[in-house]
Amino acid sequence: MKTNILIIGGGLSGLHTAYTLHQRGVDVTLVEARDRLGGRILSQTSEHSSDAAFDLGPTWFWPGQRRIETLVQTLGLELEVFEQPSSGEALYENETGKVLRGLDGVSMAGSFRLEGGIARIIHSLADRIPKDTVQCRSRATRIEQHNNGLRTTLLRDGHDTIIDSGRVVIALPPRLAVDSIVFSPELPPANSEALRRTPTWMAGHAKLVALYDEPFWRHDGLSGDAISYRGPLGEIHDASPQTGGPAALFGFVGVPPSTRENRDGALKEAAISQLEKLFGHRAAQPREVLIKDWAFDPLTATPADHEPQVAHSVLWPGESPEISWDQCLLWSGSETADDGLRNNGYLEGALEASERTVRQLEVDLKHKVPS
Numbered sequence: 001m002k003t004n005i006l007i008i009g010g011g012l013s014g015l016h017t018a019y020t021l022h023q024r025g026v027d028v029t030l031v032e033a034r035d036r037l038g039g040r041i042l043s044q045t046s047e048h049s050s051d052a053a054f055d056l057g058p059t060w061f062w063p064g065q066r067r068i069e070t071l072v073q074t075l076g077l078e079l080e081v082f083e084q085p086s087s088g089e090a091l092y093e094n095e096t097g098k099v100l101r102g103l104d105g106v107s108m109a110g111s112f113r114l115e116g117g118i119a120r121i122i123h124s125l126a127d128r129i130p131k132d133t134v135q136c137r138s139r140a141t142r143i144e145q146h147n148n149g150l151r152t153t154l155l156r157d158g159h160d161t162i163i164d165s166g167r168v169v170i171a172l173p174p175r176l177a178v179d180s181i182v183f184s185p186e187l188p189p190a191n192s193e194a195l196r197r198t199p200t201w202m203a204g205h206a207k208l209v210a211l212y213d214e215p216f217w218r219h220d221g222l223s224g225d226a227i228s229y230r231g232p233l234g235e236i237h238d239a240s241p242q243t244g245g246p247a248a249l250f251g252f253v254g255v256p257p258s259t260r261e262n263r264d265g266a267l268k269e270a271a272i273s274q275l276e277k278l279f280g281h282r283a284a285q286p287r288e289v290l291i292k293d294w295a296f297d298p299l300t301a302t303p304a305d306h307e308p309q310v311a312h313s314v315l316w317p318g319e320s321p322e323i324s325w326d327q328c329l330l331w332s333g334s335e336t337a338d339d340g341l342r343n344n345g346y347l348e349g350a351l352e353a354s355e356r357t358v359r360q361l362e363v364d365l366k367h368k369v370p371s
Helices: 011-025 066-074 119-126 174-180 189-195 266-277 321-325 346-363
Strands: 002-008 028-031 043-045 052-057 081-082 089-093 099-101 112-114 138-145 147-156 159-170 183-186 206-212 222-228 234-237 247-253 288-293 327-333
Touching: 002 011, 002 147, 011 028, 011 119, 011 346, 028 138, 028 159, 052 206, 066 346, 089 266, 112 327, 138 159, 138 174, 159 346, 174 189, 189 327, 206 266, 222 266, 222 346, 247 266, 327 346
Parallel strands: 002 028, 002 159, 089 222, 138 183, 159 327
Antiparallel strands: 043 052, 081 112, 089 099, 138 147, 147 159, 206 247, 206 288, 222 234, 234 247
8 A cells, every 4th residue: 555644643643634634635544553543532421321421531721722722613613612610619638638628729720621522623533534544453563764765564453564655654652652663774772762761641640530410519619629649539620511411520540550550440449439538428429430541551651651740841852763764754743742832742732743744744745735
């Protein structure tokens, strides 16, 4: 198979790049190792209701993030945007287990969410490109220079397939890509090491969502926000949809990956016990509990990612590997966003990286692709 541009990775950055290039008439193919698009964007529905979806990956975007705001409008989703619930008091659980009420600085007030989950953006983008442009369940295992272009080997359904292309865009976390793909010729050692030092945002995290019939905490004057230094949930927020139900509380798991592997059952039990302590007896019996541990998703994390990040700063190398590959190999994805703009790891960073990739291809291919 041949294509002009091959994009590896069907998260927001890769999918947006494919969408933009297709809009401009560029021949493009996108491959994704999972059986779904979205990467770390994962909005899961309840077993009891398909009307709402709950984000187990990115949840929010913020005013002033012009790229994601513009994309939401372009996709016709602006009426689905709502502000994160924040009315009421927040809770604080200290190291001894004492719970204090009325803590400031915990709320995500002012941030935006999307009714039906952030994956609505992924579905809307995918609907705007031809289905034969996308190949899921196709994992890139090797990229080599071949006949003035690149040849990529994909593992699909247990068999190798080959795609020849003029350019390859790697829209994967850099650390994951360099650990899972063989490059021929090899990338310069300094660049490979820089890529391996680039942390993958969210790769060390786990998120838990507890679903309830109603947001009872609001009736008690609580916002659903909490910070805990006792755990297992370190940070908790209201995850309820804007309208309808079920209501929800979600938390970031504060227990290190090394101590939570293969312990989903125990983790859920401890988390529900914690929610009961914080929010009262009605929190003890959720309708359903959803959990996603990204640290043990091999298509997101490597063992080096098992230390959760506490900030969005990254160590993206200033000199990227495409210099040694005659500009045929481009690196994209949220981790490659401009560190100075502090978009790394955010949805905005994924779109910033996509814009940069399109501009590079515009120069390389001399094909007018306005940003």
